[in-house]
Amino acid sequence: MAQLIDGKAIAAAIRTETAAESAAFRSAGVTPKLAVILVGDDPASGQYVRNKEKACAEAGIVSETIRLPGSSDTAALLDRIRLLNEDPAVHGLLVQVPLPKQIDEAAVLLAVSPEKDVDCFHPLNVGRLIAGFDADSFVPCTPAGIVEMLMRSGNPPAGKRVVIVGRSAIVGKPLALLLMGKGPSADATVTVCHTRTPDLAVFTRTADILVAAAGRPEMIRGDMVRSGAVVIDVGTNRVPDPTGAKPYRWVGDVCFDEVFPKASHISPVPGGVGPMTIAMLLRNTLTACRRHERSRST
Numbered sequence: 637m638a639q640l641i642d643g644k645a646i647a648a649a650i651r652t653e654t655a656a657e658s659a660a661f662r663s664a665g666v667t668p669k670l671a672v673i674l675v676g677d678d679p680a681s682g683q684y685v686r687n688k689e690k691a692c693a694e695a696g697i698v699s700e701t702i703r704l705p706g707s708s709d710t711a712a713l714l715d716r717i718r719l720l721n722e723d724p725a726v727h728g729l730l731v732q733v734p735l736p737k738q739i740d741e742a743a744v745l746l747a748v749s750p751e752k753d754v755d756c757f758h759p760l761n762v763g764r765l766i767a768g769f770d771a772d773s774f775v776p777c778t779p780a781g782i783v784e785m786l787m788r789s790g791n792p793p794a795g796k797r798v799v800i801v802g803r804s805a806i807v808g809k810p811l812a813l814l815l816m817g818k819g820p821s822a823d824a825t826v827t828v829c830h831t832r833t834p835d836l837a838v839f840t841r842t843a844d845i846l847v848a849a850a851g852r853p854e855m856i857r858g859d860m861v862r863s864g865a866v867v868i869d870v871g872t873n874r875v876p877d878p879t880g881a882k883p884y885r886w887v888g889d890v891c892f893d894e895v896f897p898k899a900s901h902i903s904p905v906p907g908g909v910g911p912m913t914i915a916m917l918l919r920n921t922l923t924a925c926r927r928h929e930r931s932r933s934t
């Protein structure tokens with residue numbers, strides 16, 4: 637029987653820490669601010685962004701959400717990004733993805749100032765990550781949230797076999813980089829698999845720590861997990877639920893009912909990785925603030 641890794645509670649603890657740090661900025665006359673651009677009306681994205689606004693408010697960070705119509709073109713979006721890049725009151729800036737298909741996503745992510753790139757999506761910041769980052773680099777939010785969850789639940793990855801299912805630029809690839817790095821919250825032996833890996837279960841069954849991040853609802857079944865493994869479920873799949881109190885429910889990439897009895901620890905959906913992603917976003921926003929202040933004083 638697994639123990640639940642309560643991402644919601646861990647994230648709340650981190651928000652308290654960030655609130656103290658942003659209070660220190662405020663008493664020095666600096667108000668940390670995050671700007672979020674949301675294009676279109678995808679309901680899941682809307683929910684994530686509302687959660688970001690709420691978390692900012694709790695952590696003493698001012699947030700502004702710029703909502704643009706789903707019919708916006710790339711040029712309109714680039715114009716908004718330019719304005720926010722130039723606004724000295726804005727420390728962190730992110731563009732919620734996925735974007736509508738007429739928009740050139742690569743151009744958009746490149747346009748965000750690397751100094752304000754709290755998602756750590758800009759190639760310059762990805763490059764810093766690969767090269768081995770220093771204390772004031774941005775960290776990719778979801779991967780950093782997963783590392784923090786492992787550490788604070790008593791499951792440090794050092795010396796462990798970690799198997800990641802998923803190779804996205806947002807989760808799989810940067811998480812592999814973090815965990816294969818040096819140090820007490822890294823030092824893992826990492827295998828990256830994906831939906832086109834033949835005999836996937838052969839790999840997943842070797843995992844001390846299994847991370848499911850392929851974006852396929854309930855694809856990790858009970859027989860794919862070694863008994864006693866730590867399982868982190870990154871999937872947030874919103875599926876219709878006509879019988880529930882809300883018209884939808886969230887399911888992860890892990891078949892929870894089958895895996896729960898086998899795992900030693902498991903993160904739930906909702907209440908697992910999602911809130912941790914947002915907690916790391918708050919941290920990055922304060923990192924942006926710190927970098928901004930330092931560049932002003934030199």
Ligand code: L34
Pocket residue numbers: 683684687730731732733734755777778872886905906907908909910911913914
């Ligand atoms: N630019 N786009 C950009 N940055 C990101 O870091 C994200 N991501 C992913 C999607 N697009 C992005 C997020 O913010 C996923 N993501 C995210 C954020 C929050 C939550 C889930 C995914 C979240 O709050 N999840 C809740 C469930 C929602 C609810 O019911 O409130 C949870 O408890 O898992």
